[in-house]
Amino acid sequence: MPLDDKMKPVFMISVAAELAEMHPQTLRMYERRGLIHPRRSSKSTRLYSLDDVERLRRIQQLVGECGLNLAGVERVLEMEEQLTELQKRLEDLQADMERLAAQAREELEAAHRSYRKELVPLTAPGEIVILTHGRGGRR
Numbered sequence: 001m002p003l004d005d006k007m008k009p010v011f012m013i014s015v016a017a018e019l020a021e022m023h024p025q026t027l028r029m030y031e032r033r034g035l036i037h038p039r040r041s042s043k044s045t046r047l048y049s050l051d052d053v054e055r056l057r058r059i060q061q062l063v064g065e066c067g068l069n070l071a072g073v074e075r076v077l078e079m080e081e082q083l084t085e086l087q088k089r090l091e092d093l094q095a096d097m098e099r100l101a102a103q104a105r106e107e108l109e110a111a112h113r114s115y116r117k118e119l120v121p122l123t124a125p126g127e128i129v130i131l132t133h134g135r136g137g138r139r
Contacts, residue, residue, distance in 0.1 A: 005050070006049060006050040006051050006054075007049050007050075007051050008049055008050075009038065009039040009047035009048060009049045009052075010047065010048075010049065011047065011048040011049070011052075011053065012045060012046065012047065012048075013027055013028075013038075013045075013046045013048070015048075016038075016046075016048035016052065016053055016056065019053045019056075020053050020056035020057050020060065021057075021060065022056065022060060027046075027048075027056065030056065030059060030070075031046070033070055033074065034074070035055075035059055035070065035073065035074060035077065036048075036052055036055060036056060036059075037052075038052060055077075058077070059073055059077075062076055062077075
């Protein structure tokens with residue numbers, strides 16, 4: 001399913017509550033606490049997306065299985081969002097680092113190629129080298 005489809009608000013509160021296995025009044029309470037932000041239709045009907053339903057399930061898990069109160073749930077959700085942002089930033093930085101490392105390798109190889117042309121043949125002690133037209137000639 002494309003990402004945009006998961007974010008599209010399509011479920012009314014009764015359907016979202018059923019999908020999240022909770023009472024609609026619980027959804028309203030979570031909305032008042034700022035844990036969930038349903039969109040509104042032109043007639044002010046609450047509309048929930050699949051992402052919203054997944055978030056509601058996560059809230060239920062934190063309350064039911066972990067025994068957190070809503071303040072704890074709020075903090076955990078904030079930290080999970082921060083972690084997601086940091087992971088994305090880390091991925092971006094790793095991609096930048098790989099790109100810069102490849103660029104540095106290319107520049108290093110170019111530098112190596114450029115000075116290979118300037119190499120002078122090694123001579124025996126006392127031997128004189130005469131450079132002609134950029135090339136060494138032995139005498």
